[in-house]
Amino acid sequence: MHGILISIIMLSIVISIGIVYLFEVPTGIVFLTLTICFLMFGLIETGEYLASFFDETLLTISALIFISKGLEFNPLVEKIRSLLLKGSDKKVSIKLNFFSMLYSMFVNNAAVVSTMIGILNGRKRQQRLFLMSISFASILGGMLTLVGTSTNLIVNNLKIRYGFESWSLLSFFEIGITPAVLGFIYLSFAPRKYIDVDNSHDNGASVIEALVKKKSKLIGNTIESNGLRNLKNFFLGELVRSDGTIISPAKPSDVIEFGDKLIFIGAIADIGKLKLIQGLEVSNEPSIHSLKNLKEVLITDESDLVGLTPKIVQFRSRFNSVVVSVRRGLDVIKSNLGDEIFKPGDQLTLAIGADFEKNQSNILSFRSLEGIRLVKDNQYWKSTAYLFLFLLILVLNIFGLLSLFKGSLIVLIFGILANLLTLNSLKNEIPFNLIMTVGSAFVISNVLRTLQAPEFILANLLPFLLNLPVFVSLFIFFVFVIVLTEFVSNAVAAGIALPFAVSLASGLSTNAEPFFFVTAFGASASFLTPFGYHTNMMIYSVGHYKPSEFFKLGLPLTYIYILTVYVSIIYKFKIYPFNF
Numbered sequence: 001m002h003g004i005l006i007s008i009i010m011l012s013i014v015i016s017i018g019i020v021y022l023f024e025v026p027t028g029i030v031f032l033t034l035t036i037c038f039l040m041f042g043l044i045e046t047g048e049y050l051a052s053f054f055d056e057t058l059l060t061i062s063a064l065i066f067i068s069k070g071l072e073f074n075p076l077v078e079k080i081r082s083l084l085l086k087g088s089d090k091k092v093s094i095k096l097n098f099f100s101m102l103y104s105m106f107v108n109n110a111a112v113v114s115t116m117i118g119i120l121n122g123r124k125r126q127q128r129l130f131l132m133s134i135s136f137a138s139i140l141g142g143m144l145t146l147v148g149t150s151t152n153l154i155v156n157n158l159k160i161r162y163g164f165e166s167w168s169l170l171s172f173f174e175i176g177i178t179p180a181v182l183g184f185i186y187l188s189f190a191p192r193k194y195i196d197v198d199n200s201h202d203n204g205a206s207v208i209e210a211l212v213k214k215k216s217k218l219i220g221n222t223i224e225s226n227g228l229r230n231l232k233n234f235f236l237g238e239l240v241r242s243d244g245t246i247i248s249p250a251k252p253s254d255v256i257e258f259g260d261k262l263i264f265i266g267a268i269a270d271i272g273k274l275k276l277i278q279g280l281e282v283s284n285e286p287s288i289h290s291l292k293n294l295k296e297v298l299i300t301d302e303s304d305l306v307g308l309t310p311k312i313v314q315f316r317s318r319f320n321s322v323v324v325s326v327r328r329g330l331d332v333i334k335s336n337l338g339d340e341i342f343k344p345g346d347q348l349t350l351a352i353g354a355d356f357e358k359n360q361s362n363i364l365s366f367r368s369l370e371g372i373r374l375v376k377d378n379q380y381w382k383s384t385a386y387l388f389l390f391l392l393i394l395v396l397n398i399f400g401l402l403s404l405f406k407g408s409l410i411v412l413i414f415g416i417l418a419n420l421l422t423l424n425s426l427k428n429e430i431p432f433n434l435i436m437t438v439g440s441a442f443v444i445s446n447v448l449r450t451l452q453a454p455e456f457i458l459a460n461l462l463p464f465l466l467n468l469p470v471f472v473s474l475f476i477f478f479v480f481v482i483v484l485t486e487f488v489s490n491a492v493a494a495g496i497a498l499p500f501a502v503s504l505a506s507g508l509s510t511n512a513e514p515f516f517f518v519t520a521f522g523a524s525a526s527f528l529t530p531f532g533y534h535t536n537m538m539i540y541s542v543g544h545y546k547p548s549e550f551f552k553l554g555l556p557l558t559y560i561y562i563l564t565v566y567v568s569i570i571y572k573f574k575i576y577p578f579n580f
């Protein structure tokens with residue numbers, strides 16, 4: 001009976017991974033639902049369940065994300081913008097990769113990549129050459145410290161729950177420095193070989209003009225009453241009056257007048273459907289009219305729009321803007337936008353209203369691609385002090401004088417008092433998907449540990465792993481974690497893998513630390529697809545990449561990463577083949 005229960009649990013985990021991968025449902029929602037089922041069936045106590053979502057490590061991760069928002073627009077970062085972009089493409093690539101790697105050692109790498117997107121804004125031709133290597137470099141840099149990526153903090157938390165000692169801030173450096181250096185060299189010279197720098201693509205939907213005729217029945221009625229708000233293949237983006245007045249974006253309550261030019265956004269191939277509307281003279285060619293107030297934004301995996309459509313969220317009324325186009329990798333979606341499901345990594349082009357920037361809900365929904373925000377003169381020294389205070393708490397942590405959680409709270413309080421962060425902005429920056437994902441990973445790990453699922457599986461289904469030399473089992477386990485993280489988030493991959501790491505080390509009667517390290521390094525090794533890591537999703541559409549380009553550039557890096565991490569671990573822990 002115990003074996004059947006374990007089999008059902010493992011099957012449910014596999015099915016959940018399949019749902020995330022095949023249907024692109026947010027990881028947090030899928031695994032939160034799974035863990036609620038665990039709770040309902042009594043596989044975990046209520047107190048332990050709730051504690052997983054209010055864990056100190058999870059609160060620390062959230063605090064570090066909040067801190068990153070203040071660091072993202074630090075004036076010191078702004079000052080080196082011109083320095084980073086000077087020189088040839090090769091020199092720029094070296095400087096951008098180095099800066100991304102160094103910055104990611106201490107700052108959430110999503111914030112790092114967001115900053116780099118801003119730095120590259122306006123250099124459209126070169127974005128494809130740089131952004132992917134920047135994302136990969138931020139992953140490598142994040143693996144040099146305990147705080148560089150949430151994965152390291154998660155694995156550290158789980159190993160403490162098993163009774164092992166906590167890692168220090170620089171515990172990863174000795175192992176991570178070799179793959180970081182070799183990866184940096186590779187990323188600084190290889191992208192041009194695998195990425196077409198001058199590859200140009202359609203950047204948006206066609207803009208189509210329609211003139212309101214003199215005797216049109218549309219005259220005197222609102223856009224909504226004329227049925228122009230819910231056209232299947234087009235969005236009415238702007239209204240241009242006969243006197244040249246532009247209403248952008250057009251509102252459902254706007255009344256149509258004779259001589260108005262209606263500016264539609266849609267696919268030129270569907271123009272025949274627009275001509276069926278009586279009283280409109282539709283141009284056969286895309287309009288030379290340039291929509292005013294355009295803004296490009298990015299949907300991250302933390303966005304509250306993921307999995308929803310513009311119609312469901314009532315996009316126009318909520319944001320006072322209209323979706324002009326949706327870019328997903330190389331694909332630009334132009335028609336039926338009202339029914340298009342938003343996905344992480346989508347790049348939206350919006351026609352925005354006057355109060356768009358004032359809407360606080362935008363912070364939770366979008367990440368702006370405008371570039372680096374200017375810091376007011378009276379905030380310059382405050383912002384600089386904020387950066388050095390954060391570095392100070394990291395130094396204190398290295399010497400064991402201050403915990404990361406307490407130090408993070410100090411920095412947050414300073415940021416709020418200095419008006420670099422506001423309570424309202426922090427509220428809108430709460431990483432709900434991350435909280436659901438990490439909390440669920442803790443629950444899954446606890447359930448597997450309580451039921452001794454890894455011990456059962458290793459004894460009955462994978463006994464050969466316990467009969468292999470340690471260095472062989474370690475390598476197989478490392479590859480397993482790397483493959484797992486390509487299908488599911490790094491947090492869930494770590495939560496699933498770590499109980500098996502403990503059980504495998506125990507069965508082999510060896511030190512568990514090497515298995516903890518391969519769990520952490522393996523869970524962050526996402527270089528083959530745009531979907532396995534949040535920074536890859538961020539640059540997927542912005543850089544107009546093909547999934548195959550991730551694979552081409554990422555495969556050699558994956559080989560470098562696996563080999564160097566593995567060799568560094570067996571060297572550090574003296575797990576040599578000749579010992580057996």
